[in-house]
Amino acid sequence: MKNLLPGLRKFSEDVFPQLKPDFESLSQGQKPHTLLITCSDSRIDPNLVTQTQPGEIFVVRNAGNIIPPYGSSKGGEEAAIEFAVDGLRVTNLVICGHSHCGAMAALMGKVNLDGLPSVKSWLDHAQATRRRIDMLNKQKEIHLGDVTEENVLVQADNLKTHPAVSTALREQRIRIYGWVYQFEIGTISIFDPVNQKYIASAEVKDETSKDPSRFAL
Numbered sequence: 001m002k003n004l005l006p007g008l009r010k011f012s013e014d015v016f017p018q019l020k021p022d023f024e025s026l027s028q029g030q031k032p033h034t035l036l037i038t039c040s041d042s043r044i045d046p047n048l049v050t051q052t053q054p055g056e057i058f059v060v061r062n063a064g065n066i067i068p069p070y071g072s073s074k075g076g077e078e079a080a081i082e083f084a085v086d087g088l089r090v091t092n093l094v095i096c097g098h099s100h101c102g103a104m105a106a107l108m109g110k111v112n113l114d115g116l117p118s119v120k121s122w123l124d125h126a127q128a129t130r131r132r133i134d135m136l137n138k139q140k141e142i143h144l145g146d147v148t149e150e151n152v153l154v155q156a157d158n159l160k161t162h163p164a165v166s167t168a169l170r171e172q173r174i175r176i177y178g179w180v181y182q183f184e185i186g187t188i189s190i191f192d193p194v195n196q197k198y199i200a201s202a203e204v205k206d207e208t209s210k211d212p213s214r215f216a217l
């Protein structure tokens with residue numbers, strides 16, 4: 001607790017008083033515009049990266065930003081997705097992987113998972129990613145970054161198996177995006193489905209104003 005208590009005090013005494021009106025208004029209800037699915041990794045700070053405020057993004061986090069296909073897991077992901085899409089009516093769904101991801105390294109067999117049986121079984125939900133890596137491996141040498149990028153796309157496919165998501169997609173009230181955050185250089189890359197590659201977010205601003213669905217998966 002000694003790492004945390006000073007922060008708690010600072011928040012209550014110095015930070016919160018300035019934010020009080022915002023939180024009072026948020027106590028009436030939340031209306032986030034985005035469901036962000038990302039890794040539990042301590043180096044990711046969703047609000048910092050997106051420069052959003054409390055109340056703007058609804059976040060699901062787990063090891064490897066994995067979304068098990070609908071009905072295949074008893075975890076909380078299904079409920080959180082359903083609530084975000086049908087309860088809160090978010091309009092953006094973002095899957096965000098990141099550089100130096102331990103879960104992706106484990107998926108490549110580069111991390112010893114002996115003694116971590118729950119991690120091992122959780123990563124089974126990324127079997128499709130592993131299959132894609134094996135396929136790509138026949139064409140070129142695969143690096144951790146490739147696995148991370150592929151996994152985001154695989155999880156986007158899994159996301160679409162959830163009934164709330166597939167219905168909302170049919171009704172054209174949500175869009176799904178794939179991102180990779182490289183925290184060591186402060187860059188977010190966004191998957192471009194037209195050119196089938198990730199591009200730096202700084203390069204996409206003009207294109208999205210012309211066509212908001214341009215980067216939707």
Ligand SMILES: [Zn+2]
Nearest residue numbers: 039041101102
């Ligand atoms: Zn990670």
